[in-house]
Amino acid sequence: MKPQRSLTSVAVLGLVSLTAFSTTAVANPRGDKKVKPERSVVLAKSWKAAVQEAKLLKLPIVVHSHGFY
Amino acid sequence: MHSAVMQNKKYIKFAGRSTVEVITLGSIERGVSSGHRNARTYEVKDPLTGKTRKEFALFPGLTLEDMQKLNRSKANSYNRSGKIPHTCIVDPFTEKKMNEWVGGISAKTIMETIKTDLKTIRKEHGKPKLTRKELFKIRGSLRKALVALGKKDFNHAWAELKSLKKKAQHLPHEVQLEIQPVEEKILDYAKAKLEEAQALLEKNPAKAKMIAGSLAHKLEGTSLEDMAQEILGQIRGRK
Numbered sequence: 001m002k003p004q005r006s007l008t009s010v011a012v013l014g015l016v017s018l019t020a021f022s023t024t025a026v027a028n029p030r031g032d033k034k035v036k037p038e039r040s041v042v043l044a045k046s047w048k049a050a051v052q053e054a055k056l057l058k059l060p061i062v063v064h065s066h067g068f069y
Numbered sequence: 070m071h072s073a074v075m076q077n078k079k080y081i082k083f084a085g086r087s088t089v090e091v092i093t094l095g096s097i098e099r100g101v102s103s104g105h106r107n108a109r110t111y112e113v114k115d116p117l118t119g120k121t122r123k124e125f126a127l128f129p130g131l132t133l134e135d136m137q138k139l140n141r142s143k144a145n146s147y148n149r150s151g152k153i154p155h156t157c158i159v160d161p162f163t164e165k166k167m168n169e170w171v172g173g174i175s176a177k178t179i180m181e182t183i184k185t186d187l188k189t190i191r192k193e194h195g196k197p198k199l200t201r202k203e204l205f206k207i208r209g210s211l212r213k214a215l216v217a218l219g220k221k222d223f224n225h226a227w228a229e230l231k232s233l234k235k236k237a238q239h240l241p242h243e244v245q246l247e248i249q250p251v252e253e254k255i256l257d258y259a260k261a262k263l264e265e266a267q268a269l270l271e272k273n274p275a276k277a278k279m280i281a282g283s284l285a286h287k288l289e290g291t292s293l294e295d296m297a298q299e300i301l302g303q304i305r306g307r308k
Contacts, residue, residue: 035111037129041075041090045135047142054089054161056243057204058197060186062084062179064075064092065148065155068100068107 073176074156080176086201087183089161092128093145095153097136116216158186162194198241207237207244211251218258226255227287256293259284263296270303278304 044050044061054061074080075090084090101108110123110132122132131139139145143164148155150171156179157169167186170179210233217225230252237244266280277300285297 033112035109035126037111037124038126039076039078039081040127040129041081041084041088043128043131044089044091045131046138047091047144050089050091050144051161051164052243053204056197056199056241057089057201058191058194059087059089059161060167060183060190061159061161062088062090062183063144063147063157063159064090065145065153065157066092066094067153068094068096069105 073173074179077176080180083180083183087180087187091139091144092131092136093140093142093148094128094136095140097133097140101133117212117219119219158183160186160190162190198239199244204244207233207240207247211248214251214255218255221258223255223258223262223284224287226258230255256291259288259291259293260296263293263300266300270300270307274304274307 044053050061053059075092107125107127109126111126113122113124114120115122124130124132125136128136147157147159147166147169152171154173155169155171156174158167158179159165160167167189168182210229214226214229214233217223217229230248234248234252237248262280262284266277269277269280281297281300281304284293285301288294288297
């Protein structure tokens with residue numbers, strides 16, 4: 001028989017999770033030292049640099065057009 | 070879409086040898102001003118300028134200013150659909166679209182199409198004379214030379230540049246174009262040192278000789294060779 005969680009413990013757990021989530025969602029919008037770069041493709045800094053590098057290495061350019069959200 | 074392609078391990082590895090990646094991003098100012106999670110940045114100190122850059126964690130290497138410039142560039146003209154996400158493959162020689170997808174698309178489909186487009190580009194323009202790894206190595210050496218110059222270590226900067234120029238002799242013109250401004254910067258520094266030596270001719274000829282003497286040999290074959298020899302000649306004439 002599985003142990004049953006009381007309603008209070010579930011509520012507390014939910015509250016803690018929500019607090020943790022909301023903290024990460026709104027904190028450090030700018031220049032936080034705890035923030036680390038995420039895994040990503042290497043992105044060209046400008047269109048000119050992208051064209052120059054692609055011509056030099058004879059590679060196609062992939063342009064991703066995304067929304068912020 | 071961002072995590073499925075641009076953060077996809079397989080795609081990252083593939084892109085490292087097969088593409089140049091560009092992003093344009095809508096509503097970026099609104100996202101940053103609202104403090105959205107995607108606007109998180111980390112700080113990077115530029116060893117050349119000493120200034121701190123704030124780069125997006127989600128788009129490493131890019132600052133808000135870089136993103137705004139990309140949004141104003143030709144890169145933003147390829148999506149005529151009015152919808153996002155939009156992905157397209159562009160031929161860098163014609164700057165024309167080779168393929169495009171409106172809406173979400175798998176990394177696998179993009180990779181398959183890139184393979185075909187890459188073959189088309191290389192069939193028309195031949196194989197490259199250097200790899201991306203070699204290009205990054207060259208850029209690393211240029212950076213090292215500039216960092217050394219920033220620390221006023223002319224000898225280190227000059228040695229780095231000289232060895233790089235020797236290696237890059239047979240590389241494409243575009244590589245020489247990347248080396249040129251760094252060489253100019255190093256020579257500007259040497260010129261300033263020679264001017265300093267010139268100004269010290271009367272007051273402190275020993276120091277002037279030391280400065281010009283240490284540079285003269287290295288500057289042989291450059292536009293500053295005559296200037297260095299002239300200073301040394303003036304010092305010799307005084308004896």
